[in-house]
Amino acid sequence: MSDDHAIVAENVSKAFLLHHNRVSSLKGRFVGLFRDRWRQRQETFEALHDVSFRVRRGSAFALMGPNGSGKSTLMQLIAGIMEPTGGRITTRGRVAPLIELGVGFNPELTGEENIYLNASLYGFSNKETRRRFKDIVEFSELGHFIDTPVKNYSSGMYMRLGFSVAINLDPEILLADEVLAVGDADFQEKCYKSIQTLQKRGMTLVLVSHSFQLVRQFCDDYVQLKGGRVVEAGSLDELADSTDGSVPASPPAFQPKASSHAKQNAG
Numbered sequence: 001m002s003d004d005h006a007i008v009a010e011n012v013s014k015a016f017l018l019h020h021n022r023v024s025s026l027k028g029r030f031v032g033l034f035r036d037r038w039r040q041r042q043e044t045f046e047a048l049h050d051v052s053f054r055v056r057r058g059s060a061f062a063l064m065g066p067n068g069s070g071k072s073t074l075m076q077l078i079a080g081i082m083e084p085t086g087g088r089i090t091t092r093g094r095v096a097p098l099i100e101l102g103v104g105f106n107p108e109l110t111g112e113e114n115i116y117l118n119a120s121l122y123g124f125s126n127k128e129t130r131r132r133f134k135d136i137v138e139f140s141e142l143g144h145f146i147d148t149p150v151k152n153y154s155s156g157m158y159m160r161l162g163f164s165v166a167i168n169l170d171p172e173i174l175l176a177d178e179v180l181a182v183g184d185a186d187f188q189e190k191c192y193k194s195i196q197t198l199q200k201r202g203m204t205l206v207l208v209s210h211s212f213q214l215v216r217q218f219c220d221d222y223v224q225l226k227g228g229r230v231v232e233a234g235s236l237d238e239l240a241d242s243t244d245g246s247v248p249a250s251p252p253a254f255q256p257k258a259s260s261h262a263k264q265n266a267g
Ligand SMILES: Nc1ncnc2c1ncn2[C@@H]1O[C@H](COP(=O)(O)OP(=O)(O)OP(=O)(O)O)[C@@H](O)[C@H]1O
Pocket: 016, 017, 018, 045, 047, 065, 066, 067, 068, 069, 070, 071, 072, 073, 074
């Protein structure tokens, strides 16, 4: 892996084992011990097939594709939450995975306790976390609920806490898988602004979104997945040039004025 790249995926495949339950009764299961016809069937399902790409350090990369095309699976592989069944995925730098609501949180613990838990998963000591604690809570605007167990949080509150922890722990690679969409308009705008600030400092971004406007505003390069395979890849500028060349209108929660420097900086 060269110094220029934050993420390199080489011929990555991921297969899952699917169980098809033909019988649910106790009798059926017993009979299944002797008769093939009654048995549970298993099937391997390849969610990703021979996927390769490189993400330059400090750039912003978009993963696009329809539902079920393998985007979140790929994000989990990049985050190291799962191992690929084939190929290799290499990352350089501290990865902050904002890929599923509440990942890394313990529902029984309070917001405050979860901040410490999460920070320790990123490799921070309690002392370092204490130093950043105030900023994390302030950004999340959850001060009033920080002593409440997070199982009683709304989805937006979960996301606020996860995002605030992630951006305050100096991530070198931020993986954002649509979780931001559960935030209200004001908070989303705040998130995008702080992502841009981090990008200016050299952070690499991988963004999954169904919004082409958002992808276009933030990202330099993209891959398009379909059925677990890469069907298209390239630069978003070229993609826009090859369509009608126009910059799409910004999503309502976001000001286009502030959006351009993410791309300018990343090149
Ligand atoms: N743990 C698992 N076990 C079995 N199949 C899985 C597992 N995780 C994902 N899959 C399957 O892999 C495929 C890709 O799922 P994935 O969540 O990566 O899609 P996605 O592109 O993120 O879709 P969406 O746009 O809906 O979020 C789906 O068919 C899904 O059912």
